[in-house]
Amino acid sequence: MSETLQILQQNLGQALWETAEMVIISGVIGVIFGTLLGILLYYYANPLFSPHPLVNATVGFVINAIRSLPFLILMVVLIPLAKLLAGDPYTPMGGTVSLSVAAIPFYARLAEGAFADVDPGVVEAATATGAKFSLIFRQVLFPEALPALIRGIVLTVISLLGYSAMVGTIGAGGIGNLAIQFGYNRYETGVLIFVIIILVIIVQLIQWVGDQLAEHYTKV
Amino acid sequence: MSQIEIKNVSVTFQNKKQRITAVSQVSIAIQKGEIFGIVGLTGAGKSTLVRTINGLQRPTTGEVIVDGINITRANKSTLTRARQKIGIIFQNFNLVQNRTLGENIAFALNAGGYPKRQQNKKITELLDLVDLADRKDNYPGQLSGGQKQRVGIARALANDPDILLCDEATSALDLETAEEIVAILKDINTRLHITIVFITHQLEVARSLFQRVAVMENGHIVEQATAYDLFANPRSAMGRRLVGRFLATALPSEIRQRLASVPGQLLALRYRGEDSLDPIITKIAGEIGVNVNIIQGRIEYVQAKAIGVLTVFVTGQAAQLLAAIKAFKQQVDQVEVVPL
Numbered sequence: 001m002s003e004t005l006q007i008l009q010q011n012l013g014q015a016l017w018e019t020a021e022m023v024i025i026s027g028v029i030g031v032i033f034g035t036l037l038g039i040l041l042y043y044y045a046n047p048l049f050s051p052h053p054l055v056n057a058t059v060g061f062v063i064n065a066i067r068s069l070p071f072l073i074l075m076v077v078l079i080p081l082a083k084l085l086a087g088d089p090y091t092p093m094g095g096t097v098s099l100s101v102a103a104i105p106f107y108a109r110l111a112e113g114a115f116a117d118v119d120p121g122v123v124e125a126a127t128a129t130g131a132k133f134s135l136i137f138r139q140v141l142f143p144e145a146l147p148a149l150i151r152g153i154v155l156t157v158i159s160l161l162g163y164s165a166m167v168g169t170i171g172a173g174g175i176g177n178l179a180i181q182f183g184y185n186r187y188e189t190g191v192l193i194f195v196i197i198i199l200v201i202i203v204q205l206i207q208w209v210g211d212q213l214a215e216h217y218t219k220v
Numbered sequence: 221m222s223q224i225e226i227k228n229v230s231v232t233f234q235n236k237k238q239r240i241t242a243v244s245q246v247s248i249a250i251q252k253g254e255i256f257g258i259v260g261l262t263g264a265g266k267s268t269l270v271r272t273i274n275g276l277q278r279p280t281t282g283e284v285i286v287d288g289i290n291i292t293r294a295n296k297s298t299l300t301r302a303r304q305k306i307g308i309i310f311q312n313f314n315l316v317q318n319r320t321l322g323e324n325i326a327f328a329l330n331a332g333g334y335p336k337r338q339q340n341k342k343i344t345e346l347l348d349l350v351d352l353a354d355r356k357d358n359y360p361g362q363l364s365g366g367q368k369q370r371v372g373i374a375r376a377l378a379n380d381p382d383i384l385l386c387d388e389a390t391s392a393l394d395l396e397t398a399e400e401i402v403a404i405l406k407d408i409n410t411r412l413h414i415t416i417v418f419i420t421h422q423l424e425v426a427r428s429l430f431q432r433v434a435v436m437e438n439g440h441i442v443e444q445a446t447a448y449d450l451f452a453n454p455r456s457a458m459g460r461r462l463v464g465r466f467l468a469t470a471l472p473s474e475i476r477q478r479l480a481s482v483p484g485q486l487l488a489l490r491y492r493g494e495d496s497l498d499p500i501i502t503k504i505a506g507e508i509g510v511n512v513n514i515i516q517g518r519i520e521y522v523q524a525k526a527i528g529v530l531t532v533f534v535t536g537q538a539a540q541l542l543a544a545i546k547a548f549k550q551q552v553d554q555v556e557v558v559p560l
């Protein structure tokens with residue numbers, strides 16, 4: 001018991017920090033670029049704007065291709081890229097590379113769905129005022145899609161939390177690494193249980209905050 | 221030159237299995253300041269047609285010219301500018317749910333490049349026009365249907381349009397609220413001289429609002445007339461069907477049964493003006509030797525002009541009945557033989 005506490009005392013802070021680093025950076029990158037791709041997919045699919053099936057199909061194909069790889073494989077495939085971008089792939093920064101690559105297409109599909117779910121009649125009414133797309137996006141599509149975009153962020157962050165444990169196992173650190181290193185390899189069941197409890201709490205918290213925000217931006 | 225010229229417009233939709241011709245060789249000219257209506261059953265192509273006027277729908281063939289600008293051929297920036305002068309309101313209001321009424325209207329003002337600093341004043345003016353000045357910070361979800369449509373109107377008028385398109389703008393509302401909206405539209409039409417193009421399947425609304433009207437069926441315009449002429453004497457089969465149903469003099473079933481057991485003919489007569497048909501009836505009855513019983517009668521007003529609706533039951537021999545129907549046809553605008 002005292003050994004468990006000791007391990008946690010020495011490693012938990014660092015591990016949590018590394019996980020936060022990986023999840024937040026890749027989450028932000030995923031949401032930003034995913035949103036842009038989501039807009040692109042929506043824009044080129046909508047007959048009201050400039051439908052462009054070829055662009056749409058190409059981007060859609062790349063997104064699907066990345067998403068069809070199990071994360072474990074994606075992670076291994078991307079080790080050279082991580083080396084190139086982050087120097088050492090077996091660090092939190094290295095892990096962030098593969099997490100970001102996974103997050104972008106994941107969130108792109110969620111964002112596309114959020115925009116596509118905006119009442120087409122509302123978008124049509126907006127177009128009929130003669131507004132440019134940038135204005136329609138800022139003042140119509142975005143506010144209408146915002147609750148769904150927030151729910152998408154929650155889903156993405158929770159998935160990234162899971163994936164970050166996986167990059168942890170190949171040495172990128174974080175809370176997943178802690179669980180495997182001590183909880184599994186060294187039979188410190190106490191550490192394992194503690195990590196599980198922390199993960200459950202974090203996921204609940206993220207979900208709760210996301211729900212509150214989504215609710216706040218829904219004015220119906 | 222007319223303000224809106226729809227020239228030989230057809231719209232076909234091609235989906236996986238079939239081609240649908242939603243609008244078929246339609247030509248309509250709408251004058252500045254008039255209230256023009258399009259009526260027809262669901263699926264007739266009304267929405268598709270009206271959407272070609274602001275370029276939301278591109279005609280497959282033909283063209284639409286609004287204020288001298290060819291909407292069909294216009295490039296993006298010309299179309300954008302033209303749209304600012306064509307407001308539109310919808311059956312489902314189509315307001316941005318997550319933004320306040322003020323923000324909804326501000327959006328349209330931004331679309332038209334209205335100076336930011338004067339927007340607040342303009343928004344208040346517009347909301348005042350539809351009697352919602354105190355609801356500026358409310359969200360659409362907090363309003364009733366009629367109020368939402370009033371916001372729709374305010375938004376549509378943001379850029380001082382010359383034309384207002386209305387796609388079933390009253391169809392989601394109860395009749396009383398619909399009348400409220402109709403009154404606002406009439407007021408806008410007289411005070412601001414905005415041309416209104418209104419599509420509906422509600423003949424009630426058509427009667428009180430329209431000056432001229434086109435009847436649409438399966439993508440074709442089958443009849444164009446003044447609203448009064450359409451109600452008094454519809455010439456197309458679809459026109460007769462729509463007006464007939466609206467002016468229907470539905471008889472209680474007991475009376476129908478009683479009449480059915482007597483040899484005779486039930487006739488629905490429609491005529492212009494509020495005069496009584498008594499002299500005509502007496503004359504026909506006397507000359508042909510039939511009995512004419514008045515079952516029911518009323519006067520309807522279209523554009524403040526009267527249309528008489530009279531249901532009579534004529535008895536006599538077969539040849540006499542035919543002669544009586546012929547005689548009525550010479551005297552009144554519309555004679556319909558009602559099957560019992």
Ligand SMILES: Nc1ncnc2c1ncn2[C@@H]1O[C@H](COP(=O)(O)OP(=O)(O)OP(=O)(O)O)[C@@H](O)[C@H]1O
Binds near residue numbers: 234240264
């Ligand atoms: N985008 C589309 N793709 C395929 N078919 C369409 C499309 N829009 C309309 N149609 C078809 O065109 C026809 C006319 O539709 P439209 O909406 O113009 O009718 P409407 O007279 O407005 O009917 P309603 O009174 O129900 O609104 C219908 O058969 C409809 O299914």
Ligand SMILES: [Mg+2]
Binds near residue numbers: 266267268387388
């Ligand atoms: Mg319609």
